[in-house]
């Protein structure tokens with residue numbers, strides 16, 4: 260990075276949220292920036308249909324997990340963004356969902372501003388909101404959940420076990436990003452913390468995309484359901500009574516209203 264800040268930077272870097280997958284969940288602001296981008300750095304969770312809104316023949320640079328992202332590579336991404344600002348006017352770093360939620364945007368934002376380059380964060384719809392509307396349930400409900408918790412299943416050095424110890428799920432909607440691989444541990448920690456094994460949980464793969472899959476169960480059964488159905492990443496976990504609300508609404512949507520509330 261040395262020396263770059265001394266060069267004449269003419270570009271501006273936009274850290275843009277791509278939403279959870281469905282291109283129609285892109286914000287108008289994100290769409291406008293993508294349409295004028297000269298170069299786009301994107302990662303795994305950005306669907307090809309979203310990349311398709313960019314102008315033809317611009318540079319598209321993949322910087323996702325298949326390259327084995329770790330803190331060192333994160334520095335390389337920061338450097339690439341800064342270097343791109345020397346050669347291009349509109350530089351986009353496109354991230355799944357909302358870049359400000361488990362998106363490492365803080366690290367990129369700080370390094371860009373420290374290099375003296377102009378930078379703006381463009382919000383995206385986070386997977387939690389996308390999944391709620393796609394499945395048909397609210398994240399809060401006066402009778403089911405007055406609090407929402409967004410948790411990561413991972414932290415820098417492994418599973419985020421501490422987050423699930425002494426966590427009481429009653430009255431909360433708990434959304435766990437990056438939790439699929441630690442599902443067994445999360446469920447057992449929650450039971451150990453005093454939550455009923457019958458606490459409802461949903462696992463949603465490919466939320467908001469045509470390939471979306473939803474599985475529901477409880478803290479005791481969910482692991483075998485997920486294994487049996489070979490659920491793969493990206494998947495998000497939703498825990499709490501709101502899952503029961505979702506199941507009830509699904510029942511109604513399927514035309515069973517007359518059974519629930521006979522006239």
Ligand code: SAH
Pocket residue numbers: 279280304354355356357358359360361362384385386387435436437438463464465466467468492493494495496
């Ligand atoms: N910034 C993103 C989250 C990035 S963390 C956001 O606001 O949504 C990456 C995690 O997000 C994945 O491991 C998965 O848990 C979740 N995720 C992202 N896209 C998803 C999708 N389409 N379906 C299900 N989960 C998704």
